[in-house]
Amino acid sequence: MSKTIVELKDVYKTYDDGFTALKDISFKLNQGEFYTLLGPSGCGKTTILQSIAGFTEVTSGEVLFDGKRINDIPANKRQLNTVFQDYALFPNMNVFENVAFGLVVHDIKKDEVEQRVHDALKMVQLEKYANREISELSGGQQQRIAIARAIVNRPKVLLLDEPLSALDAKLRKDMQYELRELQQQLGITFLFVTHDQEEALAMSDEIFVMNKGEILQKGDPVDIYDEPINHFVADFIGESNIIPGKMVADFQVAFLGHQFECSDAGMRPNEPVEVVIRPEDLVITTPEKGKLQVKVDTQLFRGDYYEILAYDEQGNEWLIHSTNATKDNSIVGLTFGPNDMHIMRYNESEAKFNSRLESYED
Amino acid sequence: MAMKKSFKGLFYTPYILWLAMFVIAPVALIIYYSFFDIHHQFTFSNYRVFFESGTYLTMTANSVLYAFLITVISILISYPMALVISRLKHRDLWILLVILPTWINLLLKAYAFIGLLSRDGLVNNLFEFFGIPAQQMLFTDASFILVAAYIQIPFMILPIYNSMTDISDSYIRASSDLGATKWQTLTKIIIPMTMPGIKSGIQIVFIPSLSLFMLSRLIGGNKIITLGTAVEEHFLTTMNWGMGSTIGVVLIISMVVVMLFTNTKRKGRRS
Ligand SMILES: Nc1ncnc2c1ncn2[C@@H]1O[C@H](COP(=O)(O)OP(=O)(O)OP(=O)(O)O)[C@@H](O)[C@H]1O
Ligand SMILES: [Mg+2]
Numbered sequence: 008m009s010k011t012i013v014e015l016k017d018v019y020k021t022y023d024d025g026f027t028a029l030k031d032i033s034f035k036l037n038q039g040e041f042y043t044l045l046g047p048s049g050c051g052k053t054t055i056l057q058s059i060a061g062f063t064e065v066t067s068g069e070v071l072f073d074g075k076r077i078n079d080i081p082a083n084k085r086q087l088n089t090v091f092q093d094y095a096l097f098p099n100m101n102v103f104e105n106v107a108f109g110l111v112v113h114d115i116k117k118d119e120v121e122q123r124v125h126d127a128l129k130m131v132q133l134e135k136y137a138n139r140e141i142s143e144l145s146g147g148q149q150q151r152i153a154i155a156r157a158i159v160n161r162p163k164v165l166l167l168d169e170p171l172s173a174l175d176a177k178l179r180k181d182m183q184y185e186l187r188e189l190q191q192q193l194g195i196t197f198l199f200v201t202h203d204q205e206e207a208l209a210m211s212d213e214i215f216v217m218n219k220g221e222i223l224q225k226g227d228p229v230d231i232y233d234e235p236i237n238h239f240v241a242d243f244i245g246e247s248n249i250i251p252g253k254m255v256a257d258f259q260v261a262f263l264g265h266q267f268e269c270s271d272a273g274m275r276p277n278e279p280v281e282v283v284i285r286p287e288d289l290v291i292t293t294p295e296k297g298k299l300q301v302k303v304d305t306q307l308f309r310g311d312y313y314e315i316l317a318y319d320e321q322g323n324e325w326l327i328h329s330t331n332a333t334k335d336n337s338i339v340g341l342t343f344g345p346n347d348m349h350i351m352r353y354n355e356s357e358a359k360f361n362s363r364l365e366s367y368e369d
Numbered sequence: 370m371a372m373k374k375s376f377k378g379l380f381y382t383p384y385i386l387w388l389a390m391f392v393i394a395p396v397a398l399i400i401y402y403s404f405f406d407i408h409h410q411f412t413f414s415n416y417r418v419f420f421e422s423g424t425y426l427t428m429t430a431n432s433v434l435y436a437f438l439i440t441v442i443s444i445l446i447s448y449p450m451a452l453v454i455s456r457l458k459h460r461d462l463w464i465l466l467v468i469l470p471t472w473i474n475l476l477l478k479a480y481a482f483i484g485l486l487s488r489d490g491l492v493n494n495l496f497e498f499f500g501i502p503a504q505q506m507l508f509t510d511a512s513f514i515l516v517a518a519y520i521q522i523p524f525m526i527l528p529i530y531n532s533m534t535d536i537s538d539s540y541i542r543a544s545s546d547l548g549a550t551k552w553q554t555l556t557k558i559i560i561p562m563t564m565p566g567i568k569s570g571i572q573i574v575f576i577p578s579l580s581l582f583m584l585s586r587l588i589g590g591n592k593i594i595t596l597g598t599a600v601e602e603h604f605l606t607t608m609n610w611g612m613g614s615t616i617g618v619v620l621i622i623s624m625v626v627v628m629l630f631t632n633t634k635r636k637g638r639r640s
Contacts, residue, residue: 062542083545095539099561109547112557160548 009037011074012163012196013059013087018068020054020220028054030220032068036164041190041197045207046217047243052200053092054220056166059198061085073163087164088157092172094149096141102128102152103137109160127155130189147178154189164196171206183210204244208232216240224357236360237351241283248289248325252282252350257367260350263299263319271350273363281351286314286328288347297340301325303333396621402614407607415615425599429619432595435514436578440525442518443574444567447525451566452559454526455533464530471523479587482516483507486588508590516588517581525570532566533559568631576624596620 013036020029028051036042044052057063058070061082070078077085088109096105106127110120128134131151136144144152150170157165170186171179187210190197201207207214208228216224216231216239224236235241241249252262257272262282274280294300301317308314315327317339325341333339355363406412419425454463470478485491486506493503506512536559544554560567580597591598596616603613 060542060546062546081545082542083548083550089543089546091539091543093537093539095537095543097540097543097558097562099558099564108544108549108557112544112547112549112553156543156547 009039011035012038014071016069019066020058021066028220032222034215034225036196036198038196039194040212041210043207043211043214044200044217045204045214047202050217051220052217053168056168056200060089060166086162087166088160088162090153090157090167090170092168094153096149096152098141102139105152106156106159123159127159131155146173158193167197167199169200234349235283236357238281246286246326248284250282250323252280254278254280263321268345269348269350270345272367274352283349283351284343284347286326288343289327290342291327291329291333292340292342294338294340297342299341300338301341302338303335306332399614399617402610403618405611407609407611415611419615428594428596428599432579435595436575438514439517439521439578440571440575443521443525447522447529451526451530451533455530467526468523475583479584482588486512508592513585513589513593517578517584521574521578524573528569529563529566532563536562571631572628575627579620
């Protein structure tokens with residue numbers, strides 16, 4: 008178990024206009040890991056980064072760095088750095104001066120400044136660009152310079168506020184690999200903000216899913232994808248079919264008039280629940296063999312799979328990913344195994360959810 | 370295409386006419402007049418007199434010195450003020466208050482200052498109230514410079530304030546995130562980034578300050594002779610339009626010099 012470097016304890020943030028942007032936020036960041044804050048626009052991701060970086064004061068709760076309370080320590084005295092959403096590269100300085108800024112303000116000797124700026128630029132593969140003006144850089148290059156500037160002070164924690172959101176899809180993918188590699192090379196903690204779930208799943212050791220100022224679920228990408236805590240998380244992370252149902256007994260769920268064996272337990276008998284089935288877990292067969300029958304409505308070719316939209320007799324929409332095409336308007340059967348279903352209770356807290364899962368798993 | 374061109378010309382015409390009538394023609398006239406003496410004879414003597422007689426050169430030096438002091442003082446007051454106002458909640462309202470005095474006639478403001486600064490004016494009354502003997506304040510260099518600076522401050526603040534509000538908050542944040550103190554952020558980020566504002570402020574304040582004849586008469590009490598007072602004297606009293614125009618030409622040239630000086634784009638960087 009590695010060491011905790013940043014911790015938030017019961018943090019609330021209410022802005023001057025009375026709007027509460029953060030509600031009861033608590034989490035720990037361990038040294039050398041890649042964390043992602045994931046949530047829709049306006050859910051408070053930037054506000055969390057700002058309260059760690061020191062640009063905004065939290066209304067209540069504690070922000071700890073290396074075990075010490077830093078609520079009242081100004082931003083310039085906090086040993087962490089930020090890559091800003093808009094990069095914030097100083098336009099009155101060139102690339103070298105921008106990267107050197109963090110060293111110059113600390114009165115580091117000239118030779119050392121040059122060496123460290125060179126090293127930082129090398130890390131982001133732009134060592135030849137030292138004498139460029141900021142306006143002469145492409146978006147992707149500016150983004151790397153912003154990272155170089157932020158790591159030159161050798162922070163223990165790097166906060167990154169949607170650093171890839173301004174890049175095109177291809178460059179974005181490349182930068183995801185590079186960032187992940189850079190983080191492992193440097194061995195420092197990254198707290199990365201994004202509203203792109205694919206990005207979060209691809210890069211993170213641990214994801215915090217947020218909505219409306221609250222953290223709904225924490226966990227590694229696989230857990231969050233396979234076992235979302237509620238409707239919001241299931242819907243936000245990846246594509247999913249969510250059907251209302253009833254937990255007849257442990258490992259027995261009923262929906263759409265049928266009863267199925269499932270792999271979840273710990274609910275009250277006959278408790279109303281929601282069932283999640285991922286589109287890629289549904290297999291198309293003949294209507295006779297299927298556990299459910301649906302009518303194909305439309306299908307889209309997505310390159311490596313077909314995305315099929317279908318409706319059951321009760322009008323529920325079904326999204327299916329299949330390697331083979333089917334016929335439009337045909338009736339097909341769907342099969343899925345007990346492990347392909349994930350059952351969610353209404354309004355279950357994260358602590359209760361985790362302990363329930365522990366009670367019957369392994 | 371041809372139609373587009375004539376259409377464009379239509380838009381430019383008023384602007385070109387305006388430029389010709391109110392900018393080019395007056396400047397040309399001033400240059401033209403500067404080559405005639407008081408008897409309407411063509412001559413270079415105006416320029417010779419200007420550069421050979423010590424009076425005009427001293428006057429120029431004086432004017433430049435006064436204008437320089439006025440500009441410096443108004444920067445020193447305006448910059449911190451703009452900085453504070455740009456951080457206030459109702460900053461637009463505050464900047465309006467600062468600009469408000471420019472709506473009052475200059476002459477009126479000058480008389481108001483005479484009332485404040487005279488021997489039994491408000492300031493001396495206050496001094497006496499605190500047991501300080503009354504001072505001669507009117508008709509001194511200091512009062513002239515201070516009043517002139519007061520008059521120019523709104524013109525200095527506005528461009529500086531505008532350039533400050535243009536700075537995105539994230540630059541300030543980035544600076545302190547990288548460990549800069551407030552002072553380092555001010556000197557390394559805010560001041561360089563507001564340089565364009567300071568430069569336009571200088572352009573707007575310095576040149577008019579070279580030729581403030583009304584204030585130098587009313588507040589400076591005729592003891593301060595600047596190029597402005599000399600121009601007024603030549604046109605209205607001695608009727609030596611040639612000499613007056615020559616001084617005008619010198620003023621225009623100094624304006625161009627100041628413009629060039631404050632327009633230097635940064636090219637050469639870091640020694
Ligand atoms: N200074 C402020 N005063 C009042 N409300 C604010 C302030 N700053 C942010 N908010 C509000 O707080 C909420 C969270 O804002 P925040 O910037 O943290 O969102 P975000 O998750 O980073 O969104 P995005 O993905 O769009 O960047 C928003 O609803 C926003 O309107
Ligand atoms: Mg944000």
